[in-house]
Amino acid sequence: MNLLLLGINHRTASLELREKFAVDDPKPLLEKLLRTGDILEAVLLSTCNRVEICAVAETMEVGELSLRSFFGRSIAPDHNSFTELDEAFYCYRGEEAARHLFRVASSIDSMVVGEPQILGQLKEAYREAGTSGACRSKLSRVYQMAFSAAKRVRNETGIALRPVSVAKVAVELALGVFERLDDKTALLVGAGDMIDLALQALRSSGLSQVRVANRTKGRAEELASRFNATAHDLKELEVLATTSDIILVSIAGKEPVFCESLLRKVLINRDGRPLFIIDIGVPRNVESSADDLENLFRYDMDDLAAVAEHNEMERRGEVEIAERIIEQEVTKFREWISAQGFVPIIQSLRSRAESIRQKELNRYLNRMALDPQQAAQADALTKGLVNKLLHEPLSKLRAPGEDSEDLLRATELLFALDRPATKISFSDPEEE
Amino acid sequence: MYLVAFLSCTLGVLQLFPRGLQLSAWLLGAGSFFHTLSLYSLHYRDPAPSLEEPVLVFSLVAWVVSVASCLFLARGRLAGLVVLVSPIAFSAVSLVIIRLPMLESGEGAPHAGWSHLHVLISSAGIGLLGISGLAGALYLWRHRDLKKKNPHISSFAPSLEALEKLGLLALCVGFLCMTFGVLTGLFWTQAVSGKFWSYTEHGLATIFTWVIYVSLLVGRLGMSMSSLKLSIGSFVGFLFLLLTWLGSEVIR
Numbered sequence: 001m002n003l004l005l006l007g008i009n010h011r012t013a014s015l016e017l018r019e020k021f022a023v024d025d026p027k028p029l030l031e032k033l034l035r036t037g038d039i040l041e042a043v044l045l046s047t048c049n050r051v052e053i054c055a056v057a058e059t060m061e062v063g064e065l066s067l068r069s070f071f072g073r074s075i076a077p078d079h080n081s082f083t084e085l086d087e088a089f090y091c092y093r094g095e096e097a098a099r100h101l102f103r104v105a106s107s108i109d110s111m112v113v114g115e116p117q118i119l120g121q122l123k124e125a126y127r128e129a130g131t132s133g134a135c136r137s138k139l140s141r142v143y144q145m146a147f148s149a150a151k152r153v154r155n156e157t158g159i160a161l162r163p164v165s166v167a168k169v170a171v172e173l174a175l176g177v178f179e180r181l182d183d184k185t186a187l188l189v190g191a192g193d194m195i196d197l198a199l200q201a202l203r204s205s206g207l208s209q210v211r212v213a214n215r216t217k218g219r220a221e222e223l224a225s226r227f228n229a230t231a232h233d234l235k236e237l238e239v240l241a242t243t244s245d246i247i248l249v250s251i252a253g254k255e256p257v258f259c260e261s262l263l264r265k266v267l268i269n270r271d272g273r274p275l276f277i278i279d280i281g282v283p284r285n286v287e288s289s290a291d292d293l294e295n296l297f298r299y300d301m302d303d304l305a306a307v308a309e310h311n312e313m314e315r316r317g318e319v320e321i322a323e324r325i326i327e328q329e330v331t332k333f334r335e336w337i338s339a340q341g342f343v344p345i346i347q348s349l350r351s352r353a354e355s356i357r358q359k360e361l362n363r364y365l366n367r368m369a370l371d372p373q374q375a376a377q378a379d380a381l382t383k384g385l386v387n388k389l390l391h392e393p394l395s396k397l398r399a400p401g402e403d404s405e406d407l408l409r410a411t412e413l414l415f416a417l418d419r420p421a422t423k424i425s426f427s428d429p430e431e432e
Numbered sequence: 433m434y435l436v437a438f439l440s441c442t443l444g445v446l447q448l449f450p451r452g453l454q455l456s457a458w459l460l461g462a463g464s465f466f467h468t469l470s471l472y473s474l475h476y477r478d479p480a481p482s483l484e485e486p487v488l489v490f491s492l493v494a495w496v497v498s499v500a501s502c503l504f505l506a507r508g509r510l511a512g513l514v515v516l517v518s519p520i521a522f523s524a525v526s527l528v529i530i531r532l533p534m535l536e537s538g539e540g541a542p543h544a545g546w547s548h549l550h551v552l553i554s555s556a557g558i559g560l561l562g563i564s565g566l567a568g569a570l571y572l573w574r575h576r577d578l579k580k581k582n583p584h585i586s587s588f589a590p591s592l593e594a595l596e597k598l599g600l601l602a603l604c605v606g607f608l609c610m611t612f613g614v615l616t617g618l619f620w621t622q623a624v625s626g627k628f629w630s631y632t633e634h635g636l637a638t639i640f641t642w643v644i645y646v647s648l649l650v651g652r653l654g655m656s657m658s659s660l661k662l663s664i665g666s667f668v669g670f671l672f673l674l675l676t677w678l679g680s681e682v683i684r
Contacts, residue, residue, distance in 0.1 A: 179594040272658040
């Protein structure tokens with residue numbers, strides 16, 4: 001199969017260039033690509049970190065040229081710098097293309113290794129191509145293999161277990177203290193972007209009750225309305241902290257908002273319930289001496305970054321295991337491709353044997369006066385003979401091995417079979 | 433099953449097999465099921481071994497621990513518990529298998545009713561208070577790591593809140609069993625020696641441990657004792673309980 005993969009990603013192209021090639025609706029583009037006639041099947045993936053086309057072409061050379069020209073002329077017709085584009089492009093063929101696709105699906109090629117979104121994006125791209133008729137049996141099989149590789153990587157490695165973004169780390173830590181977040185109350189002190197991100201991550205983990213306190217109540221009300229929360233004044237801080245379980249604080253000011261004495265009072269009134277504080281303010285908004293207080297867990301920006309870095313390092317260790325899994329899956333791909341080469345020969349051999357059987361059987365039936373039952377028995381007998389005779393050679397042909405090509409030639413020679421015009425052609429995977 | 437649960441859990445904790453923790457919970461459940469069958473089958477052994485045999489008591493305790501752990505596992509993120517529970521259960525079952533041909537017969541033992549009741553209820557008490565102690569130990573470990581901003585070391589362990597709930601529940605039920613165990617022990621003593629109380633090391637140590645648990649429960653339920661102190665108390669209480677039980681066996 002002439003499998004090609006051409007594209008740009010976060011490693012090869014700047015954000016500015018990637019923005020120009022971002023595709024909102026791939027369907028019309030795929031239809032246009034298939035109309036060129038050089039490309040038989042294609043899937044277009046467009047995310048913030050990559051734009052890639054995976055395609056099956058008539059021939060590798062023409063297919064690659066066609067894809068390159070399509071990228072430049074159809075996806076971003078306004079882009080004039082072809083030199084820049086050529087430098088940013090990568091193109092993989094055959095097994096290399098499959099390997100790259102498997103790595104992308106398994107999130108090994110992502111900017112944040114192990115992030116789960118890419119698999120969903122890839123599945124969406126595959127579905128879109130399928131509904132527009134651009135992805136059929138051959139490419140579909142390759143994508144199924146990619147999804148299977150991604151599933152194995154996710155199940156057999158710890159690549160996705162450790163969060164690496166500061167916001168997700170905050171959630172991981174909160175879940176180290178609390179069993180669940182849906183019955184907990186969070187207090188946000190400040191209304192900056194970091195607070196926003198951390199709150200989004202906490203919300204997606206089930207946190208339901210949120211309060212926002214800020215110096216400017218208007219800004220607090222704005223954030224509160226976005227997250228279905230209540231807005232408060234900073235003067236209520238002690239009462240709010242006493243009745244909250246998680247505090248996210250990031251507010252401008254030289255003096256800490258939560259000093260040790262205030263937190264001591266808060267903890268006394270909490271009857272031993274733990275308090276988890278994420279201090280993402282610079283300079284810090286919570287006195288570090290508060291760490292000594294019982295039932296208080298305080299993490300500042302440096303602590304969160306250290307945990308994130310540690311998780312990133314652990315993920316890198318998992319990448320090696322993931323790469324081994326990918327290689328195993330690429331081997332399966334290779335075997336599948338190799339098996340596809342024998343399909344026409346096997347079909348040819350079978351049809352040859354069947355035609356001889358039919359011919360000889362008919363001759364025999366014409367000569368002998370057999371009743372229908374005897375004719376059926378003769379039919380079954382000859383079928384059994386042919387199947388038994390062919391079983392061993394066909395099994396040998398199907399099994400991948402170094403001598404596969406020799407066997408193929410020998411079979412053609414011995415049985416006087418015609419080799420098909422295209423060496424490797426695909427049958428429908430569903431039929432297999 | 434217990435051994436495989438332990439191995440699976442260990443691999444899960446070390447992140448060599450990410451699904452190990454989940455799988456170990458199922459394996460522990462399967463182990464508990466077969467453990468139940470094996471304990472039940474002892475009735476049909478001829479002659480049936482005495483329930484007072486220390487290895488059988490150990491096996492009963494381990495059975496209570498593993499069954500209770502399975503029940504707790506069903507309701508919360510507590511998979512990390514298996515790493516502590518499964519080796520205990522495995523060693524208990526192995527000991528019984530090794531010692532089984534040498535166990536004394538329990539048939540014809542005087543006052544078997546009280547002794548059996550005492551052994552069964554006390555085993556349940558020791559098992560549950562054991563879980564409370566293990567939960568306390570895990571709580572202290574997790575608490576220390578979270579305080580030291582080093583949360584990945586004990587990340588396999590359940591959350592502090594889950595451990596606290598588990599510890600308190602096991603402590604309450606375990607304490608009730610222990611109290612009934614003490615009462616049945618008194619009746620057993622009365623049936624054997626004619627008096628309810630004698631100043632033995634076992635009796636004194638039991639009362640001392642019982643007082644520790646009473647103070648823990650009063651402190652927690654009546655005086656809002658902090659989770660950290662409760663965990664320390666549960667752990668220390670269990671050490672005393674072990675000392676009481678094992679100590680009396682050594683003296684015997």
